[in-house]
Each structure stands twice: as structure tokens, then as C-alpha cells.
Amino acid sequence: MPASLEQRRHLVTEIPGPRSLELMSRKNAAVARGIGTTMPVFAVEAGGGIVKDVDGNSFIDLGSGIAVTTVGNSAPRVVEAVREQVEAFTHTCFMVTPYEGYVAVAEALNRLTPGDHEKRSALFNSGAEAVENAIKIARAHTRRQAVVVFDHAYHGRTNLTMAMTAKSMPYKSGFGPFAPEIYRAPLSYPFRDEKDVDGQTAAERAIDVIEKQVGSANLAAVVIEPIQGEGGFIVPADGFLPALSQWCAAHDVVFIADEVQTGFARTGDLFACDHEGVVPDLIVTAKGIAGGLPLSAVTGRGDIMDASHVSGLGGTYGGNPLACAAALATIETIEAEGLVARAGDIGRLMLDRLNRLQADDDRVGDVRGRGAMVAVELVKPGTTEPDAELARQVAASAHRSGVIVLTCGTYGNVLRFLPPLAISDELLTEALDVLTTAFEEATA
Ligand SMILES: *Cc1c(COP(=O)(O)O)cnc(C)c1O
Numbered sequence: 001m002p003a004s005l006e007q008r009r010h011l012v013t014e015i016p017g018p019r020s021l022e023l024m025s026r027k028n029a030a031v032a033r034g035i036g037t038t039m040p041v042f043a044v045e046a047g048g049g050i051v052k053d054v055d056g057n058s059f060i061d062l063g064s065g066i067a068v069t070t071v072g073n074s075a076p077r078v079v080e081a082v083r084e085q086v087e088a089f090t091h092t093c094f095m096v097t098p099y100e101g102y103v104a105v106a107e108a109l110n111r112l113t114p115g116d117h118e119k120r121s122a123l124f125n126s127g128a129e130a131v132e133n134a135i136k137i138a139r140a141h142t143r144r145q146a147v148v149v150f151d152h153a154y155h156g157r158t159n160l161t162m163a164m165t166a167k168s169m170p171y172k173s174g175f176g177p178f179a180p181e182i183y184r185a186p187l188s189y190p191f192r193d194e195k196d197v198d199g200q201t202a203a204e205r206a207i208d209v210i211e212k213q214v215g216s217a218n219l220a221a222v223v224i225e226p227i228q229g230e231g232g233f234i235v236p237a238d239g240f241l242p243a244l245s246q247w248c249a250a251h252d253v254v255f256i257a258d259e260v261q262t263g264f265a266r267t268g269d270l271f272a273c274d275h276e277g278v279v280p281d282l283i284v285t286a287k288g289i290a291g292g293l294p295l296s297a298v299t300g301r302g303d304i305m306d307a308s309h310v311s312g313l314g315g316t317y318g319g320n321p322l323a324c325a326a327a328l329a330t331i332e333t334i335e336a337e338g339l340v341a342r343a344g345d346i347g348r349l350m351l352d353r354l355n356r357l358q359a360d361d362d363r364v365g366d367v368r369g370r371g372a373m374v375a376v377e378l379v380k381p382g383t384t385e386p387d388a389e390l391a392r393q394v395a396a397s398a399h400r401s402g403v404i405v406l407t408c409g410t411y412g413n414v415l416r417f418l419p420p421l422a423i424s425d426e427l428l429t430e431a432l433d434v435l436t437t438a439f440e441e442a443t444a
Contacts, residue, residue, distance in 0.1 A: 015057065024040050072420045073422075122305070130297060140307040151231075154231055188240040198239065221254040234368075347372055391415055
């Protein structure tokens, strides 16, 4: 991270400041309206737990650019590796003249992802592109077409992944028609399920829908986020994921874990599937994989991954050499700095504070998450009725006070916390203080 970047929250103007306001008016004139922004401040430097803006304001970062800069922004090993690579060559296209970095990333993914079976990997650019490729691979392997996804799922914004994503506004509305052969099953959502619906029961409920409405003979793949991201940081009840993966194995259905948001130390395990020892057939990774450079991957069982004919997979930029250098440095950073354990510590600190907040404030309906992927779901007091307006108010107040927080959830009523694992306990505690005040001030 930039050596000059002080690890301190510090506001020197109103938020947004005059330079950000000026840039925002240029943005509005030059950038398509469909590209929204959470905060109207323009970044110039970031690292550790801080993002600094063009007006000299320093914000505490509880978003990591949506779970991407897990190892920190401009993490030293990443900067060094990318600098070396950019001076050597920037692109040859792996499909034209390959290079070692791509192979080394594939080897690392094959080694680190759940399961000790023989694996292969393929690299792409974005999470959505990798999800699409996982489905191409599963269809080629099974010679079946149907794909099952879940309520509240988020898998991306391309045509196939829009079909897989649950929420209409803002992701799908007006952008159809969507890809066919996508079916949606009910999730395990402990806060909103009936009390007696444990993980096993929720899995049986989903499997019943799948068997009745799709049929395993037609089903290529079941795709699930082990903890749902955009859908509201929904942690399924214990036993739900293992039961689904066992059912898939028994019916030769490819079980695909979308770990785009949960992967790479975020949840206090290297991958969220590790928590219950679930071994997916294919695992999709992106976001935290390369310290901020665009990279994604599909990793999985050798026989499934090799189902595609030669040249059936690929893309001009997939596994770009800069992104591969960054990924190797990211993995080295996670291992050298013990970031899996650090995510667990961050989670304990956040959950402790947020549980206390919930005890004092009946608008906090649920506190959940694992490791450094934690959220609060806000409701009308004493009910489970979502309160999106309160989430909006608390987030806006935190933003004005110099803390970057994101909202999410099907009902827009979830505040989610995804700090970089390079953040200090002091900054994290201060950010939680700011949030506590934001809750006190919010009147919704
Ligand atoms: C962000 C996300 C995606 C899409 O990734 P992009 O890189 O934005 O295409 C897919 N799945 C999950 C779980 C995500 O969080």
C-alpha cells in the first residue's frame, strides 16, 4: 500500500467534497446512467483499512471493493509481482503462446480448493464469465441441460447469469429474455424459515422441488453460493450444503459452489465449503483471488473439467499474465500472513459488537456471517418485516462519518461488512463505533 497512507479516519470536507462533486458531474455527463455508485467520493489511494479520496478525506473501508481486496489494496507482494510482470510482458494470449504464470495459478487452485482428488482449472476474467463456463463444462460432461439455482441467488449480470440471479431490480428488470433451462429451488434461510426447518429439512424441501419440477435425468448442475452474497449474506443451516452435495453425487449431477464472494480466506476458512467439509465437483472463484486485478477461475474434478473438446473454452484475456502474477502474490500473502486465521479474529470482533448492538436495538433482527463476511438484517421492531429505509439511513450516516459500508439483500434491508483482512483492530473498532452512533441517530 502507498507508504504515505496514514491508517486513520480523517474528514477534511463535507462528504462529498468539492473535487468529488466536480468529478461526479463529469461522471454523470460521460458515464452511462446504468453504472451506479454506492458513495459519491472519488478514490485516489487505498491500503490497509483506509480509502482516501480526491478531497483528502480518509475513510475506513468495510467493503473491500465488494470482497475483492481481501489481502488489502495495493498489497506489497501484489504490487511487486505485477510490477515485475508488467515490465516483462503484458499479454500474449494463453491460447496463442502460453506462459508459466497461468499454469502456476492453476496448480495453486488445484492444490488449495476442497478435496484431494485430481483437478484441473481454467482461468477467465470475471465471476460471471467463470460461472457461465462452469455451466458449459457441466453440460458437456453430463450431456444434460437443466441448471438449478436458489432463491436469493446472485451469480452475475451476463445473460446466462442474469437468468440465474434471483433479484429483478436492479439486476434483470427490462433486460430479458433470459436464458432457458434455469430452475429455482428454495434455500435454507434460518432467520425467515419456520423454526423446525433445520438444514436437512430445508435440503429435502429443495430436493423435492428439484425432483418434481426438473428431474435428475435432465439436470446438469446445481449451483449454490455456500453463503449467499448479494442476496443478504444468508448462511444456510448446518447440514443443508452437505445434503445437497450428497444428493447431487447420488444422481450424477455436478455440484457447483459459487465461491466468488466467499472464497480466499474471507469466511475464516480458505473456502466457505471447507467449513462443513463439503467437496464441490466444481468451484468458481474470482473477487478475492488476485488482490484487485481481474481474474476468475473454474476448478474441479479432472474428468468433468476435461469434458469440453479442445478449444471449447477460453477467451482473449482469460488468465492475463498481470492478473496471474497478482493471484500468485495474493495466495502467498494469505499463507505468509496467516490471513485465514485473521479473518476468524475479525469475525469474532465484529460479531461480538454486533450481537451487543442487537441486544440493545430491536430493529436489528438478525446478526450473521462467518469470518470477515458479516451482516445485520434490519426489521420493523418485534417483527421480521424488512426495513430497507433504516438500512439506507444507517449506511448514509456511516458514509457521511467516514466509513464505507454496503447494503445488500433481496429486501435491501441488510448491512454487510467485508473489511480487508489488512485492517487493524483499532480501525475496525472505530468503524463499529461509528455504526453504533449511526443506529442511534437513525429514526426509521
Ligand atoms: C460478484 C459475484 C459474481 C459475479 O462476479 P463479477 O466478477 O461481478 O462478474 C458471481 N457470483 C457471486 C457469488 C458474486 O458475489
